[in-house]
Amino acid sequence: MSFHLTILGTGSANPVVTRNATSHFLMVEQEGYLFDCGEATQTQLIRYKLKATRIKYIFITHLHGDHFFGLIGLLSTLNMHHRLDDLFIYGPKGLSEILTLQMKYSDTRLNFKVHFQETRSEESYLLMENEFVKVTTIPLVHRVSCCGFLIEEKEKPRRIIKGLLPPHISIEQIKCLKEGNDVLDENGEILYSSDFYTTKAPESDSYAFCTDTAYHPDIIPIIKGVKLLYHETTFLHELEERAKETCHSTAFQAGLIAKEAQVGNLLIGHFSSRYKDLTPFINEAKEVFPKSILGEDGLTIDFRDLL
């Protein structure tokens, strides 16, 4: 298992043809996690041949249109496609009310159950967890209540070195070894997990989704050491003042956060429509934090490839 991410949109509030509004699609163990859902996200899913039916969890950072106007359309389409599986939505106060009202007037009754959980943005807390991952909120600073999300793979079991196991070992004993515990064999000999029969588990994946936000170093302890940090970069640093006024960040500031938080890699996006050429963004971020990646619509990142 590893995380597999597709960027569905790298635009910001003002729409442009070449960059869709924000949405990131993360696959973990055949289950889809959607972060934000700007207008036409459902079309982007089709464009990049991703299965919307796989989406099980949807996280909405805040209620500015370029982050959630596509959600009602996506839900309607999932319903039209006869989805039956439960869907889990995490988002700010008001989101559930907006969706409910639209469904009322369009006479839409969902065939599937939606578990809606309202988010708070005052403090970081564990939002959800399942067998594979846990998701923690990241309070951000924006013009409306806004929180990002940190999704972390749970610790992976150690890997068994096949061929070295003695005969007659039970499945229960193998499970113990993978969990790092030693076991006794049928002769009363100790089989050591760490020394012989298993190797260390591969590093767990983790992804932090931080948008929209002013430069806000308070998030650093929360995202410390994350494998991939997505941080919005609406402006270049020459417009630092404009970034401050509108509660957005510059590429330089995203680089600073990445550096201070010692993250593995930085991914940037949410570019203002005023910029056509994005080269200055990646150059600016790399000056501070060399392991920066320029977001673009349709870009895919297999976390196994991240250095």
Place this chain on the structure above:
Amino acid sequence: MSFHLTILGTGSANPVVTRNATSHFLMVEQEGYLFDCGEATQTQLIRYKLKATRIKYIFITHLHGDHFFGLIGLLSTLNMHHRLDDLFIYGPKGLSEILTLQMKYSDTRLNFKVHFQETRSEESYLLMENEFVKVTTIPLVHRVSCCGFLIEEKEKPRRIIKGLLPPHISIEQIKCLKEGNDVLDENGEILYSSDFYTTKAPESDSYAFCTDTAYHPDIIPIIKGVKLLYHETTFLHELEERAKETCHSTAFQAGLIAKEAQVGNLLIGHFSSRYKDLTPFINEAKEVFPKSILGEDGLTIDFRDLL
């Protein structure tokens, strides 16, 4: 002056990459009339280099998502672009409530005034008029309350034949002649409007926007003789039963309506996502009504070119 139409989307409820959701943009005397506003309509306006700022009137047929989910995004963007001009929106009960709720939670206060008028779909009535056009509703048959719109250019003034006018004729007298009235010149001679100094006004333009609807011949008297009829054709006639169940029409049925209503031309669209090749649609419509036009995203129609 003439009508100038751009098709922004020819898709139906199930999204496809090649056909956006429904929206038609009509320009009349430098003012834009938008009919329906499916998701990502604002991006289509940019793609086809149309000025969203020109939009003064928006007409929404019904509250199924592929006809209005793009409206809130369009309004937000107009606001972000500092629009100050009044906007007139005509749509069903519930639309205003939905827009208001979304603006509340996204902390959006519009800089411009929106005049919202709720439509009724039980009977045909005059919905609005201005200096140039009048718009009448067309009750349609769909799964939710739905009405189409007939927009008719007001009678144009006669055209003055320049060079033939006597000297010393006043602007007031020219206006009388254009309106078809005879006037007395300074010598007490009658200047005849129709016989000499003017020619007949060009035919007024008219456009009927009929979507979504089951086959419904009751609309024929309302749209009789319209220069261009847009009629939805979600299915081919081989799926007539499916069309009936879902309150949509087939290309054959749209052709029948066009023929019976003796319209000038028929434009078809709102194609089900199951169809990739649309040739069978235009063939089917043309079998009944030869002057049929296949809708496609980005198609423009100058009404002066319609035969």
